[in-house]
Structure formats: structure tokens, C-alpha cells
Amino acid sequence: DAKTTQPPSMDCAEGRAANLPCNHSTISGNEYVYWYRQIHSQGPQYIIHGLKNNETNEMASLIITEDRKSSTLILPHATLRDTAVYYCIVRVIGGYNKLIFGAGTRLAVHP
């Protein structure tokens, strides 16, 4: 079973920030938070991951709460091409890519 909880769907206006929440209240101290997305049945695409500090890359920002029980993926300026299912996954540090995908959040970006 997935160790994360995400809302099933969200909407966002094009050009606005998309904030996707994830609850991982049972996360262990030796687990990362990873985010992937899947655009219309394509292969999942890696977005970002973090341990306890906030992370930013060219695709997104990841904000992890101080108690690490939840996180938010931020797409700063959503475009129509960001419409996808977003998966929040916890993964053991040093572990291999045996990823447990839940149902994810279906993000719809509209004009």
C-alpha cells in the first residue's frame, strides 16, 4: 500500500501556481519524498525529491514541513502541458527504485 495520501484531482488556471499537497504522516527519518508525473499514459517523469530541506529545480519546488509529515509540490507557472497525474512517493535512502505508486493527483490546467 502507498504510504502517501493525495487529493484525487485538482484544477489550476494556466499561468498560475499549482500547489499539490501530499500527506506522508508515517514517513521514517530515513525516507525521501519523491515526485513523479505521468502525462496521458506516457512513462512517468521524475520531477524532484527531498529529505527535509526545501528543494527547487527547473521544473518545480518542493516544500516539506518541519515535522516531515506532509509536503507540497509547486509548479510556479502552470501550463497546459502540465496537465498530468502527479505521484508523491516515499523512498528509503539508499534503497533502490522499487517505487510504490498510489492513485496520485490528476491535475487539470485550463486556459
Add this chain to the structure above:
Amino acid sequence: NAGVMQNPRHLVRRRGQEARLRCSPMKGHSHVYWYRQLPEEGLKFMVYLQKENIIDESGMPKERFSAEFPKEGPSILRIQQVVRGDSAAYFCASSPSRSTEAFFGQGTRLTVV
């Protein structure tokens, strides 16, 4: 740098035939993972291989399914005597080391008729 390459992209097999799915990892990647996505369901881990070795096959069905990653050439997921329930999208991912993030291919969509 080409991404993970999977072929064929679409494969149609009749019940009882064999299906062979190929995956060429990214250059420099020696760790390969296979996942399956049944219609309207999430992705499920099947197997993890590292050059010539199966590390974890806990997600593989006990019968008819096998995987290999030879010293030379692509990784192969083989499904013998396919049944309609094997119809799914099969995704391969690769990583340069055991613990770094994996990158996925575009998948092979298997349809059993």
C-alpha cells in the same frame, strides 16, 4: 543522450502466444526496473535487474513471466502463453546506480486478443 528506449511501442498478441518486450536503458545506466500498469490502475513494480542479475522479482507473477538483462544488449521482459489479463502498459526504467532516481521509457502497450 537518448532516454530509455522501449520497443515495440505497441504489441498485439493472440492468446497463447509469447510476448517479448525490449528495453534499452540510458547510456551509462546498469540498473533496470520493469513496471506494469493495468487499465485504469496504478503502476506496479515487477522486477529489478542489474546487469546479468535479478535483484528483486517480488512483483513478477509466479508463472509465465521472466526477465533478463544480459551483459550485452537490452533487457527483455518475456511473457509466455499470454492471456487477456496480461493486456497492459509495461514500463521500463533505468538508473545509473542503485539509489539514484530512475528514468522511465514510454512503455510498451500489450494487447492480447
